[in-house]
Each structure stands twice: as C-alpha cells, then as structure tokens.
Amino acid sequence: MASSDTRARSAKGKASRLLAVTLTGVLCVSVGATPAYAHWNGTGQLIASIGVYPYNYNNTWQAPMNKALANWNATSSPANLYKNRHSGSTITVKSYRNTWYGHYTRCGDSCLYIKLNVRTINRDANNFSNYVTGVLVHEFGHALNLAHNSTTSIMNRSRNRDSMTKPQAHDVSDVNAYY
C-alpha cells in the first residue's frame, strides 16, 4: 500500500512538472511568437486608446491629418485616437533633411512622437491630401503595433499613397488580434 501510494505521488509529481513545463512553453510561444499571417512588432502603445497633444497647422495639413485619426476610429477595432492637451505625445510637421515621409518613435507605453516630412511629401504627392492622410494613418499603425509588410495594407511601403488613405482589412484584423 505504501509502495502504491509512493508511486501515485511520484506520478502526480511528474504530471505537475510536465504541466509546468508545458504551460511555460505554451506561454512563451504565445508571448514571444507571432502567427505567420500577422504583422505586428510590439513597438506600439500598450492600449489602443491613444491621446496626442493637439497639433496646430494650416487647414491644408490639419484637415488630412484629422482625417487620419478619423479613419482609424471608424474601423471595427479598439483603435481610439484623440487629442488631449495633457498628452506628451506629439505630431510634428517640418521639412526634415531625410528621405522618409513619416517617422514614428515609441517613447513609452503611452507615449509616441510622429514626424511628417514636408520635403518628401511635397516632392512625391500627386494627391496631397490623400498622401498626408495615408502617411499619418501608416504611422498610427506603428503606434497600434503594426509592422511593415508586403500585402494589401496601409503598412506596405509599396502602397499607392495617392489613393490609400484608410486602414485595410488586414490592418484591422492585426489590430484586433493584438489588442
């Protein structure tokens, strides 16, 4: 009986160790790995409700920039972009001596800096308003943890910036999967 009890306890111990190791493996995979179909990279904000300090430019810039926030907010996702004077997150528009259209920096779980480049956008835009909106939607995509990809997506660097101004189905799906 004692021997049987010991074997039972030993089997229980093995089972608990196996469970712990399996659980660890599953957790590690789910935390550290990304499904093949998804494109996110963890460089975004902790929650999808993101406040930015109100930017103030002329209407040629301000209107398409506002549209970028509205386009994310209109998606069936937790994305909620809003202006808030208490936010340290900023969007700056200048003529940068760089080749990018837009640039995103994550400065914390609830902090971001986005820059839009007057120089390159003016050089390449045929539809200026759409270009500005699309580039800002793309940068907010990074804030929502999306990574560059090569599919039909606002995160695709080869997209047509003169026409694509909204998050695509793939982008919305990725945001929903992440948050």
Add this chain to the structure above:
Amino acid sequence: MKAAIRRLGAAALAALFLSACSAEDTTVLYEADYPAYDSADALFAGSKLVIEGRLTGIKRVMTEVEPEDDATETDPQLNPNAGATPDTATPPAGPPTVMTVSSVEILKVHKGLARIGQVIQVKELGGTLNGVTYEEADTTPLKSGVTYMLFLETYPDSPASLLNPEQAKYVVTSAGTYSAMPENTVKLDGTDVQRLSVKE
C-alpha cells in the same frame, strides 16, 4: 517534502523561463515610411548622387538638428504654419532623432557632383547615445570597411541620406558584382550601372 521541493523547482524554472522570454532592454525602435523602388532605373532616377564608396571606419552618433520653419514661405503645402492660427500654449517638443553618420571614401561616381577620393558623410537613423540604443526596424546598418554602391539624396546643410535604408545600398563584392540587402528584391548588375550612369 521532496514532492513539494520538486513542485517549487518546477515553478521556479517556469518563472525563470518566462522572465527570459520577456526580457526587456534599453532599445528604442524607430519606424519610418520610405519611398519604395521597383527597379534600378527608379533608384538612379531618384538619386542626386550615386557612388561606389568604402566606409572609412569613422562613425559618429549625433542628434538631428530640427529644421527651422521658413516663415517667408507662403505656400500652405510647403509651410504648414502659413495661415495657421497660432496656438497660445506651447506644445511639448519631441526629442531630436538619433542618427549615425559614416564617412565614405568615394571610389567611383555614377551620378552627381562628386570626385573620386572625396570623403562624404552619410547618415542613417539610429545609434547608441547615452547608453540607449536607437534602432531602425527592418534595416541593416552600413558596416565599416565594406564597399557599397549607394543611392543618395544630398542636402547643403546635412549629411547625405540613403533613398531607402534597405534598397539604396548594395555591397560591392570582390568580383565587382552588386549584392542587395536581404529585404531588397531589386537586382543590380554591371550592365544596369553602365547604362544608367550619368556623366556630369
């Protein structure tokens, strides 16, 4: 007692494993939206300067000087402040972008105003500053001692920029061929270079 120790050991192992797979470091990741190029022709056409050059090994990390707004520019597209109602409050300022500037000795000029032997400055996003590493996602930084074909935008008051950090640099092999970066599908060969080179 032994079983309890074993369970504790398994739990400790699990905790250690979890902390290892979620470890954080002092790295800031930059993301940037660059133009994409679909051919060697597009790369040449988009560049002000196309050179083959070797990195001298001299690199410096610096912060980008924020450009001044041109108050005399009245075109609202070129000056986003033209016609804007001034904000009474001062908005918070984001930090300047960190960049690494490499010295490149020119070996060949395929387009633009430069001469063989000249050393030019080329900037890339990222670098380590004050213990913090700033990295641009999806890119491979220029390496010292390596010879590259570079497609560049130039500025009168700032180091040159690559048109695109992945597509605008090719390693020049010892055989004289051009090897693209991993994410770049645009092939470049000697015939392209000969055909597209512009004598200034």
